[in-house]
Amino acid sequence: MWINRFWDGEAGLLGALMGVLTLPIELIYRVFIGIKNRGYDSGFIAAKDPSIPVVSVGNLAIGGTGKTPFSGWLVSSLNEAGFCPALITRGYGSDEVWLHRLWNPEVLVVVDPHRFRGVNLAIERNADVAVLDDAFQHRAVGRQLDIVLVAAEHGTRDTLLPRGRLRETFRSLARADAIVVTRKKATRGDAEKIVRWLSGFTSCVFAQVVFEPSGWVNLDGSLVSPPYGDDLLAVTSIAGPEIFRDMVTINTSSKVESFAFRDHHIFKESDIVAILKKSNGRPIIITEKDAVKLKKFSYMLPDTYVLRLCMAWESGRDDLVGIIRDRLKCATPSGLS
Template identity: 40%
Template sequence: MIFHDARLLHHWRVGGGGVLRGALTLLGYPIASSYSAVMALRNSHYDRVGGQKIPGVKVVSVGNLVVGGTGKTPFSAWVAKELKVRDLSPAIVSRGYGRDELVLHNKWNPDTPVVADSDRLKAASLAGLEGADIVVLDDGFQHRRIARDFDIVLLSAEDGFPGYLLPTGPYREPVQSLRRADAVLVTRRTAPCLVAEKILAQVRGIAPEALTAAIHLSPFAWQDLRGFPATPPDGNILAVAAVARPIEFSQSIANMVTGTVELMSFPDHHDYRSDDIKKICLAARERTIAVTEKDAVKLAQYDDILGEVRVLVERVRWESGRQEIERALDKLAGATA
């Protein structure tokens, strides 16, 4: 069974000072410097030549600056649903890493095709051939081979901003890259609203041309592993998560229940095996197990073994900027018609 240190991961994401941060910076600086230089050359190239357009297909990219966990998959699903409402024929294009995200897209938007391929230009072109007039790129900000008509970047209020580049921190690109975005949205789960507002103010200074908005990825409902509505968990909880932000998941649950919450975390996109399930059951000790929707995709096959499991469902709840984003989608829909 594979475990990983959720607290170390959290510290790596959040940044800050201390001995650990100093060690990470010192050890990772040569790699981070080389990585930064490569990204600068790559971005300079695409700034000059641009991406490739797909005939007859508009492109909305939903991406981020950091490695995972900003809510791009649920927000991509929200965008696809809004495009459908505007009488467009969207498809969602994903790299296909992690079956869980593809299953969730099919669950949230069952009438919207999902095309998965590591070559997302190929996937987007295929979606167009199959009838899509607009595609939503899930995690597309760094995939600059494809020209896009609306480029959305998500930032997490739980991350340090600005932050450290890989591998010393979670940032794929420096914050100055936000200048090429059409819209920047700050998402939050457990961070206070004031933190999101502070980051938005910094973003406006970096990318004054971009639309800005704030979203709360808020707890909405509980389900069982089969997807049926369920009562909230009672008593003490074992939170099991193989996601990018396990600490935030356990904190969300702790804010909702009166009992204690213990976290058992695995690497993001982890494929649960039978020995994992045995260890989870042993650790639960008759406590209710709480998981994310993403984890439920892979744990559903063990429903009869795990006992009482509750799945926390989140929703996209706008806190600011929704009208501006919707007007941009209206404009895009008008150009597509």
Template identity: 35%
Template sequence: MLRGVAEWVWYDAGAAAAAIRLGLSPLSTVFGAIVRGRNRRLDAQRALAAIPALSVGNLTVGGSGKTPVASWFAQCLRDLGAHPALVLRGYGDDEWRVHRLLTPGLPVVLNADRVAALGEASGRGADCAVLDDAFQHRRAARVANVVLVSADRFPDPVRLLPAGPFREGLGALRRATSVVVTVKAADRRAVERVEACLREAAPDVPMARVHLVPGGVRRAADSGGGPLGVSENAQAHDTGWLAGRSLLLTSAIADAEAFERQVVAQGVRLVRHLRFPDHHDYSDRDVSRLVSESRNTDGVLCTLKDAVKLASRWPREAVPLWYVSQTLVIDRGAEVLQQECLRVLAARAVTIPTAGLSG
């Protein structure tokens, strides 16, 4: 409930939300001063990392696509011969499960202390790491600092918490090694507006653009979820299968609006979209409600982040539970993303003299 109210205040164009934002502006000024002080303190406490790290973070509260992008970087590093780990705080009971499904076989380390987590990752055989959501966790040293900015959730003007969703202002982009604009359902003009703002704020930082698109449809629970919450050999279809299907949507993600726009664009006949707060832990009552409201439909459709929590609890007698996950498609700046991986490999080669581009 609180998150829903906050997002209304941050993004709604109406007069009431604008008045609340204006009233919260003095608190945003105080928040900005606190952040600047915290940053100075953490910079003074910067600790050497046990292994080279690439950070994937953002400036806002959720919704920029960090999980699929972090997984993409981890897979890229593995393909180049490295042995990466994924390091994250482990907020909620979904992100680590998603990472293990997207990058099977890679260590996933959960620890709010990123410095300690890097040491643990090294002890588990990793020679580099991808830090998921670590741009503001400045105490952990990193060789690459990738910042994501969502073109779908970019309010104008930029406002710091609590009047807006930003943890830091756009000037913070200058400490990034690259900026990646993520696009789910935003139109071309919105994307160009965001990119212009970012170039003005950080003109010397390389920029890339990626689309996060639905990467096929899978049945989440054919006969109960596996150890990660979803069946590993589930029935699958390409996204064209969605056209004309009567589906109930459910999501507990930061950008539910973009998810809905994505699937509607595939031709889904939307029955209803039940939206829950980001990282929401679905209760028995929630599951019962989904089952009840999806009767006489072709099924319930959710994201992978939701499926890892719902699949093992989905009743056999209910309509099918389907999910889509986000696939990363590089629109522009492939060389920028490649350079970030090469930064890590170069640092890895110095740390481990026998290591190179091919491992």
């Protein structure tokens, strides 16, 4: 997508022009974010503290870090440790809500744009720990732990919206308790370079994870063989369509064309018609996040393959589990897995 190339500084002359035009807006946004953060840091603006422990999982950037599967791992681990966790989300992007309920049906998912109210609703339903989704910038709710995900693919450009993909500068990571550097297409060496660079902003706990392909299923969730063909169409409504296209290319050794909708797009029947026209008989490849929205159109999309990803730890897992256990005062030494 052009916007990602623009944010990466790879959009050519038009991108350079847009960079100049959006600079004043970025500067205003920087001032606004700075004033808000100073208000919380000084205590002038007070956060509300719920009666149960809270863990925030968030980003600096607009999407593409793997926050949804990481949050899924966290609530699953808390559940296995004997807690009664609840995931609190503002509900933007119903695909994420559906995925969480699919992955962890025993875990309460509360959808409420008012995070503090959402936590209280979870407490009424017997939750004893709340995981706030995408809440690093939402400082109105107090928390015991701030975990921030940073994608190695995003690099180190410190430009804010709308001129860049960041909501805050990297300096804001000084208030994070743990940083998880994620990667999909980037190499492990790339991720390690990001860790070393970020360590200049904070001395918090660092961990690294990689999201790797783990198999293929159809829209009904049944295991299938990999797609057959030299020419495939990758259909997405995610923040990083190019990264997914490249992952499909690597894992199929096929030519892959990307057909990208905006992030969190809700598909309509007219979209399916457009997808079929674009595919022109080619196998269609989609993400798990898009599969939950496209499943109802499975009768129109018989030759569609879902590439599943799994999260694998590369470093820092024990340190991260340790700080989570410490902040939540978890008594069992092997509580989180």
